[in-house]
Amino acid sequence: MNTTFEDLGFDPEILGPEEEQKKTIRQKLMTTVRKAARQVPFMEDVVAGYFCALDPSTPSKVRATVLASLAYFVLPLDVIPDFLIGIGFGDDATVLLAALAMIRSHMRPDHYQAAKDALKDGEL
Numbered sequence: 001m002n003t004t005f006e007d008l009g010f011d012p013e014i015l016g017p018e019e020e021q022k023k024t025i026r027q028k029l030m031t032t033v034r035k036a037a038r039q040v041p042f043m044e045d046v047v048a049g050y051f052c053a054l055d056p057s058t059p060s061k062v063r064a065t066v067l068a069s070l071a072y073f074v075l076p077l078d079v080i081p082d083f084l085i086g087i088g089f090g091d092d093a094t095v096l097l098a099a100l101a102m103i104r105s106h107m108r109p110d111h112y113q114a115a116k117d118a119l120k121d122g123e124l
Contacts, residue, residue, distance in 0.1 A: 062102075
């Protein structure tokens with residue numbers, strides 16, 4: 001059986017081993033979550049979406065959607081630079097809201113609980 005990232009077509013020869021990919025995503029996501037926490041009021045949903053994407057029972061299309069939106073969220077350069085206070089995370093929030101609306105039916109209570117725990121502890 002393929003791993004989560006292989007199912008989505010991520011090439012370990014280009015991106016590195018899956019564990020390194022997951023560690024990098026977790027680190028970048030938590031760094032961005034800390035920066036955006038005051039500007040993005042639905043941060044728990046964003047982190048729950050992350051846990052939904054890592055869940056092997058989540059369909060591949062849903063996982064790809066979540067990971068793509070999270071990549072846009074954590075990348076420092078996008079349509080509106082994140083360092084612009086007040087509006088910097090506006091485009092990110094729009095992308096995240098659209099992705100969350102698409103995947104909401106796949107997000108389960110255990111994803112939300114994991115998100116609450118992660119936000120409380122500051123660790124993914």
